[in-house]
Amino acid sequence: MKEKTPATSKGPRPSPTRSGGRRAVTVTDIANAIGVSRATVSLVLRNSPLVHVETRARVEAELRRQRYVYNRGAANLRRQTSNSVALVINDLSNPFFAEFAAGVDEALGSKGFVTLLGSTGESPERQHAVLSTLMEHTPAGLILSPAEGSESAQVTQVLGEHANVLLFNRELGGVEWDFLALDNQRGAAMATHHLIGLGHTRIAFFGGHAESSSCRQRRAGFAQAMEEAGLTVEPQWLIESAPNRLEAAACTGALFTQAQSPTAAVCYNDTVALGLMLGLTSRGIQPGRDFAVTGFDDISEAAVSSPSLTTLAVNPRERGRQAAELLLHRLSHPDAAVERLTAPVELRIRQSSGGTRR
Amino acid sequence: MKEKTPATSKGPRPSPTRSGGRRAVTVTDIANAIGVSRATVSLVLRNSPLVHVETRARVEAELRRQRYVYNRGAANLRRQTSNSVALVINDLSNPFFAEFAAGVDEALGSKGFVTLLGSTGESPERQHAVLSTLMEHTPAGLILSPAEGSESAQVTQVLGEHANVLLFNRELGGVEWDFLALDNQRGAAMATHHLIGLGHTRIAFFGGHAESSSCRQRRAGFAQAMEEAGLTVEPQWLIESAPNRLEAAACTGALFTQAQSPTAAVCYNDTVALGLMLGLTSRGIQPGRDFAVTGFDDISEAAVSSPSLTTLAVNPRERGRQAAELLLHRLSHPDAAVERLTAPVELRIRQSSGGTRR
DNA sequence: CTGAAAGCGCTTACAG
DNA sequence: CTGAAAGCGCTTACAG
Structure with missing residues (x-):
C-alpha cells in the first residue's frame, strides 16, 4: 500500500496552478479511481489501440466524471516535444500585423498548436527581452517580424543559430532562416x-x-x-x-x-x-x-x-496562414533548403x- | 558512477524541442561541468542568497558558456505554478481588440508573464475549442472577450467555476468573474x-x-x-x-x-x-x-x-493594460470580492x- | 491487453 | 554553504 499523499502535504505550498486553488486531477487520480494503472490511462489519452475497448470506456467515463484536464506541459516535457509556436510582432496595433497575427493563430490552432504572443513595439531591446522569455517556454518554432533596427547578431544569440525560425516582412542579414515577405x-x-x-x-x-x-x-x-x-x-x-x-x-x-x-x-x-x-x-x-x-x-x-x-x-491574414504553414513545414523538414518566399500583391x-x- | 546517458538513447526519439535537433543544455550539464550539484545550479538560477558568491560566479560563467536556457515549463511543473496567461479575443482583426491585445501583452510581459493567444472569430464553437486547448497549458489566468452568442454554461464547463478569469467587454450571465467594460x-x-x-x-x-x-x-x-x-x-x-x-x-x-x-x-x-x-x-x-x-x-x-x-x-491599449493588471491582482488575491469595472470614455x-x- | 519502473528538467525540504 | 533524494504529471519501453 503506497502512500498517496504527497510528501510535502503538511507544509504550505505555493499557490497552485489551476483554477482557484483546487488541486488538478491527474492520471493517477483516474487510474486509482477505477483500479487501472496510470499507463493505461495515458494510453487512452493518447488514443492507443492497445487498450481494451471496455477498459477504454471506463477510463473515458472517469475522465469526464472528474473533469480531467490534460497537462500538455508535463507530456511535452516527458516526450521532449512542444506544441507551441512563438509569434513575435513588431507592432500589433498596426492593423496589418494584427490581421497577420490573426491568420497565424488561426492556422496554428487548426493544427493543434498554441500561439505564444510577444509584441515588441519596434524596440530591439524589448524584442531581445521578449525573445528570451519566450524561448524559456520551449516553443517548437518562432515566427518573427523583426523590429526596425534589429541586429541579426543579437537575435541569433538569443535564438541560437539553428532554431526553427520564420522571418516575416523584414530581412535579417547573414542568417539562414526561412523568409516570407510581400512582393x-x-x-x-x-x-x-x-x-x-x-x-x-x-x-x-x-x-x-x-x-x-x-x-x-x-x-x-x-x-x-x-x-x-x-x-x-x-x-x-x-x-x-x-x-x-x-x-x-x-x-x-x-x-x-x-x-x-x-x-x-x-x-x-x-x-x-x-x-x-x-x-x-x-x-x-x-x-x-x-x-x-x-x-x-x-x-x-x-x-x-x-x-x-x-x-x-x-492580404495580411492570408500571409499569416502562409507563415504558419511554412513554419510547420520547417518543423517536419528540418533539413529542407531554406525558403525565401515573396507573396503576391494585388x-x-x-x-x-x-x-x-x- | 552513475550513467549519464538517457536509458533510451539507443532508439530513435521524437524530434526534440529545441533548435534544430541539438539536445538542450540542462542544469545537470552545468553542474557536472563544474563539479557542483544540480541543487546549487538551481539555487543560482533562482537567485538564492544561500550560495557562496564565488560558487555563484563559477555557475553563472558556465551558464553563459554553455548558453543555458531555463526550462520554465519544467520549473512550473515542479513548483506547481504558472507564468502564462491566456488571452482569448473574439476578433483580432478588429483594431480595437488588436490594440487591447497589445496592451495586455505589454503589461503581462512587464510582469514576467507570457501571453497564450487565442482568437475565436466570434464563433462560440471555435471559442470552446480554443479554450480547451489553452487550458491544457495550465495558464495562471485567462482574459476573455467572449464571442457573440457565448453561453456561460459552455464556458464555465471548460474553464471550471473557480478559474481566474477576467471578462472583457461582454458580460456572461450567472458567473462570478471579474469584469471590465467600457462605460x-x-x-x-x-x-x-x-x-x-x-x-x-x-x-x-x-x-x-x-x-x-x-x-x-x-x-x-x-x-x-x-x-x-x-x-x-x-x-x-x-x-x-x-x-x-x-x-x-x-x-x-x-x-x-x-x-x-x-x-x-x-x-x-x-x-x-x-x-x-x-x-x-x-x-x-x-x-x-x-x-x-x-x-x-x-x-x-x-x-x-x-x-x-x-x-x-x-483607449483600447490602456484597457488592455488595465485588464492585465486586474487579472494579476486576482491571481494574488483569489478571495477578494469580484470586480466590476467600467472604463471611462472621452x-x-x-x-x-x-x-x-x- | 495491463502494470511497474524509469525519466523528462526542474525545485525543495532535509541533512550535513 | 552544498549535496542526495524525492517528486511535479506525464509517457514509454519492457515484462508479463
Whole structure:
C-alpha cells in the first residue's frame, strides 16, 4: 500500500496552478479511481489501440466524471516535444500585423498548436527581452517580424543559430532562416505601370525611409517600371518621409520645387499617401483630379478616403496562414533548403489615381 | 558512477524541442561541468542568497558558456505554478481588440508573464475549442472577450467555476468573474448631451443589434440624456442595423419616414456612423452641415473621414493594460470580492456633429 | 491487453 | 554553504 499523499502535504505550498486553488486531477487520480494503472490511462489519452475497448470506456467515463484536464506541459516535457509556436510582432496595433497575427493563430490552432504572443513595439531591446522569455517556454518554432533596427547578431544569440525560425516582412542579414515577405518590388512596379498607362510621364516616389528594406524594394520596382517605359527617374522626386500622415503631409512641398513638377506619385504606403493627399488638398491641388496618387497596403481607410485610394492589397491574414504553414513545414523538414518566399500583391484601382497627365 | 546517458538513447526519439535537433543544455550539464550539484545550479538560477558568491560566479560563467536556457515549463511543473496567461479575443482583426491585445501583452510581459493567444472569430464553437486547448497549458489566468452568442454554461464547463478569469467587454450571465467594460452608457449620454447642447431636439439612436449588451447600454445612456433634457425618445428613431458600413448605409432611409425628421443621430459605433454618413450624402444630405452625427470607438478612420467624426475615444491599449493588471491582482488575491469595472470614455468633438438644429 | 519502473528538467525540504 | 533524494504529471519501453 503506497502512500498517496504527497510528501510535502503538511507544509504550505505555493499557490497552485489551476483554477482557484483546487488541486488538478491527474492520471493517477483516474487510474486509482477505477483500479487501472496510470499507463493505461495515458494510453487512452493518447488514443492507443492497445487498450481494451471496455477498459477504454471506463477510463473515458472517469475522465469526464472528474473533469480531467490534460497537462500538455508535463507530456511535452516527458516526450521532449512542444506544441507551441512563438509569434513575435513588431507592432500589433498596426492593423496589418494584427490581421497577420490573426491568420497565424488561426492556422496554428487548426493544427493543434498554441500561439505564444510577444509584441515588441519596434524596440530591439524589448524584442531581445521578449525573445528570451519566450524561448524559456520551449516553443517548437518562432515566427518573427523583426523590429526596425534589429541586429541579426543579437537575435541569433538569443535564438541560437539553428532554431526553427520564420522571418516575416523584414530581412535579417547573414542568417539562414526561412523568409516570407510581400512582393514589394512587383507591387510598386504595378502601381507605376498603372500610372504610366494612364498617360503620366513625370512620376515621383514619395515617402518612407530609404534605408528600410521594404522602401528599397519598392523604389526598385518603381525604377524598374520607369525604365521599362523609357522614362527617367528624377532624383529630386525620390522623397523621403517618416511613414506617418503628418510628416508625409509636411513633405508635400518637396514635389513642387522645380519649374517642371510631377503629375503623379507612387507612395511608399497608404499612410504616406493619405498624408500626401492632405498636403495636396491644402495647396489647392485636388488629388485624383489634378494629381494622381497610389498607396501600398490597402488599409481599411483606403477604400473610404476621399478620393478613395488606389493601392496594393496585401492580404495580411492570408500571409499569416502562409507563415504558419511554412513554419510547420520547417518543423517536419528540418533539413529542407531554406525558403525565401515573396507573396503576391494585388492592385486595387480607385479614384486617387485619376487626374491630369501633363 | 552513475550513467549519464538517457536509458533510451539507443532508439530513435521524437524530434526534440529545441533548435534544430541539438539536445538542450540542462542544469545537470552545468553542474557536472563544474563539479557542483544540480541543487546549487538551481539555487543560482533562482537567485538564492544561500550560495557562496564565488560558487555563484563559477555557475553563472558556465551558464553563459554553455548558453543555458531555463526550462520554465519544467520549473512550473515542479513548483506547481504558472507564468502564462491566456488571452482569448473574439476578433483580432478588429483594431480595437488588436490594440487591447497589445496592451495586455505589454503589461503581462512587464510582469514576467507570457501571453497564450487565442482568437475565436466570434464563433462560440471555435471559442470552446480554443479554450480547451489553452487550458491544457495550465495558464495562471485567462482574459476573455467572449464571442457573440457565448453561453456561460459552455464556458464555465471548460474553464471550471473557480478559474481566474477576467471578462472583457461582454458580460456572461450567472458567473462570478471579474469584469471590465467600457462605460457605454455614460459615453452615449455624453454624445447625446453634446448634440443637445448644440441645440438639437430631434435625435435618433442609429445602428447596432438591440440585443447586444453594449447596444443596450448605449441606448440606455442615450435615453437617460434625452430624459434629463426633457426630450422625448421617438421609438421609430431607435433604428437597428448590423454593425457594418453597408448595412448601416442601407438603413439611412428609416430616419426619414415621418413628416418630422430627426436633425441628428447618436450612432452605435464609428463604423455605423461612417455608413450613415455615406447614406446621408447619397441622399443629398451633408453630414456635419445638414445633419449631425456622432460615433463610438474613435477608430483611426474617424479623424480622417470627411467630415471628421465626433466620437468617443475608448483607449483600447490602456484597457488592455488595465485588464492585465486586474487579472494579476486576482491571481494574488483569489478571495477578494469580484470586480466590476467600467472604463471611462472621452468625447472627441469633430466636424460631423456640426449642422443645422431645427 | 495491463502494470511497474524509469525519466523528462526542474525545485525543495532535509541533512550535513 | 552544498549535496542526495524525492517528486511535479506525464509517457514509454519492457515484462508479463
